[in-house]
Amino acid sequence: MLFHFKNLFQKAVILLSVSVLIYSCNTSTNSEQTTEQAIKLATAPAFNADSAYSFIQKQVDFGPRVPNSVAHVKCGDYLVATLKKLGLEVTEQNFTATTYDNHKLKARNIIGSFNPSASKRILLASHWDSRPYSDQDSVSKDKPVVAANDGASGVGVLLEIARTLSSLQTKPDIGVDIIFFDAEDWGSSDGEAKDKFSGYCLGSQYWAANKHVPGYTAYFGVLLDMVGAKNATFLKEGYSVDLAGGVVKTVWDLAAQLGYSNYFVDKRGSAITDDHVPVNETAKIPMIDIIHTNADNIANTFFKDWHTTHDTMENIDPKTLKAVGQTLIQVLFQEAQPEVM
Template identity: 40%
Template sequence: MNERAALSSAHRRRRRTAGTLAVAAGLVIAACGPDTPEVDPSTLGTRAERPAVRGDLAYGLVQRQVDFGPRVPGSDGHRAQLAWMVETLTPLADTVFTDTFSHTTKEGVALELTNVHAVFGPQKGRRILLLAHWDTRPTSDQASDPADKAKPVPGANDGASGVAVLLELARLFHEQAPPTAVELLFVDGEDYGPTTDDMFLGARHYARTRVTESPPLFGVLLDMVGDTDLRLPMEGYSLEAAPQVVQRVWGLAQQLGYGTVFVSEVGQRILDDHLPLIDAGVPTIDLIDFDYGPGNAYWHTPLDTPDKVSPRSLEIVGEVVAELVYRNR
């Protein structure tokens, strides 16, 4: 696995917790993570009778989002995408609502942010939480060309891919109601930055305001799931906080024939939207391929464009998550 960017004042991903070695920037810390859980196929049940996920439709939803332009909070693209998501979800879900909140960054920038909720089944009680962030990074801080660093990120994979899969799943859930209620959560302010003080804002808001009242059974975060060379190891914090969910998801993927994508390897610990939920007591896993392009060259750069995204990758992730939902009774 390639070395990763450091978690510095300008970077996003990786925190230390008790029991985690203090590691040098860029070091893969899979070796100090938990063991890969064993999967007993007999516990998974048989394949669900349900509609099929269509990768071509999901890919079209990626392209539609990128066509809005960068979805940086406060931008025209951000406003257009918000309106489009609500318009798209309203005829599909039982309940759709927005939750707007404010945040002032360390630099004193006042942001107005909005989480979008789409619920299939009762709003409260037993439900599965599926989430993705819908905003994009204001600057291409990882661009190799200094002239590109001030440009906003197009966000085809880092943002649009997870949203696209959730919207495609919304089509399925409308066509055939899932056996357990599902909440789709589109969180804002995940990628604003430049430091983690001003990231994961929508997930933090949800954890602070919604979880105590009615906690989900568990959560699955979809982030950067469209890479043409998709490879999803078991993210480290997910294994520590929600090993049973990881075990089931990777077991289902193996059963469906996607073991070369959902690989039975322990990956890095990644700072992401699942951590506020874990801290609030909701076992949540992160589906993320944090190896985007050669040497991670497409991440947080102007190269994060739809041609780097694969309809097949979107379909595989959607199929596994759909199977998880429809087999949950």
């Protein structure tokens, strides 16, 4: 009996030792995997959300920026002047856009290039026009949309990124092209438009087929659409995952490491017809869409005041602007210093 107990004790010690060894190995492996998964962050400047907010306010102060309106012309001139003041090389791409309901629009895409001689280029974009009618409004369906979030928020973030880049004494070794697409939001919500884009994305379609620089290309692109609302959620938009999945992963991983996973939700969302589609399909540049979509509300895909007269500055939250802007700046500086990836 004593002999049997001794053998059992010895076996128990051996089993315990093996278990400890296995646990130690697993712990070591998990630790190594965590280290491998973590991204070594490049040093990047801070994004000023208050400054971005003021850029949004300035656009809204012009009134709805509907093509062919005085407000549209004045705001376009302001965007051009601001990009030039910040030291970017500016190209104005004027064109006539024909809407699905046969309106002729005097439109212009506005392009600002930071470090235009750099061979490695990243494309950032947003649309700057306002929708001509508030079709999702319960009362004032015929009024134009002020478009603080759906348009101006993305432009404001990109203007602040331009300001941040231009203010640096040591410039990153990378080129950045900022495009403000026009005539994005004159589309049909009732199926009247029969084209692939339902009447939307006229400016990006034009640019994709007529690039501002012949033969222009970029490593990848990021489109911003509705990036200013309080508690916004950015799901991994469907076309972005299918057409530029690697870029989606990079951006969402960086956002998570910066502490913004409550905004950049690790979940695939709906496929949204937006300005990134012609950039992918026609211009052949992998571009993703950071766009506010709701994770748990299929009936209301976008933010609550989308395409209504209530899309005003009350929607805009500097915390959301900070999450988006800081993530994008980090993306740029990771690309400028690829050895840290």
